[in-house]
Amino acid sequence: MNIRSFFKQTFPFTCLLCGQTSGPGHLCGACQADLPWHSQPQCPRCALPTPDGQVCGACLKHPPAFDHTRAALVYAFPLDRLIPRLKYQGQLAIAPALGECLAQAAASSPRPDCLIAMPLHAKRIRERGFNHASEIARAVAKRLDLPLDATSCQRLRDTPPQMGLKHDARRRNVRGAFSCSSAVQGLRVAIVDDVMTTGTSLDELAKTLKQAGALEVDNWVVARTPAPGDPA
Structure with missing residues (x-):
């Protein structure tokens, strides 16, 4: 022992x-x-609920750069308390708990070649002292015995928070925000993040990864926000 x-x-x-x-x-x-496990039939691309698990209309009309999304939980109570406590109050013990939930949900997914945490700008890391997505990804990588790539992707701009922005404004906000090296060429990558709302940041990072040569990009997120009008 x-x-x-x-x-x-x-x-x-x-x-x-x-x-x-x-x-x-x-x-x-x-x-x-x-916990509010995200277990209902859902779009395989963006993880929003759909009647029989088919691809949703939005993903058919405007296919995202990412290929699949695996969400462990619905962003409802108590996630809407736990995640802000991690991000803004520095309660780091929450990260491995969230990582365990995500690892449990993603265990049946096809294994990627590596995990990449959603990058945080250096200024934000200095302010907080950590990247919450990296802390979650570390727990997932350990639980599923997957490599965690902490160097291939960077956030180039300290973009304003996405919260409160409409969809088009969110997309403009993150356009060109990331840089990825050719080390991802030919790899199947899973991006790890805490919450997926509109998916614009994940879409922009997936696009940048594929431009750098990634073969496939999936999202592994702790929580998915409900669609407007859906019960939390």
Whole structure:
């Protein structure tokens, strides 16, 4: 038994949601089961719910640069509390819990050659001290035994937050925001991020990856926001 396993058994975690002893994980079994898992039939491209799991009209009309999306959860309570606590309050213990959920959901997906976390601009990293997507991706990579590429993609511009912007404004906001090296040429890549709303940032990064030679790009996201008018 290694030291980490010993401490997990001797000093179990406290559940991030209910405060009870959660054993070796950051969420107890009951709270994990009660999470809003994204299990309904959904568009394979963007993960929005569709009647029989067919490609949605928006993806048929304007096919995104990414090929598939795997979302673990719906962005509803308690995700709408946990993710902001990670991103803006620096509660880093939340990242491995979210990563475990994403790894569980993505375990049945085709294995990519590598994971790439959604890049954060250097200014934002200096302000926060970390990239939340990288923290989540690290947990996924460890759980699924996948390589995590932390160097091939960069965010060139410190774009304003996407929250509150309409779809066209979001697209203009991230246009040309990323740079990817030729190290991704011929690879199947999965982008790891926390929340997918309109998918414009993911689409722009996927486009940049494919321009650099990536063969296939999928999104692996912790949570998918409901479509307008859908119940959370």
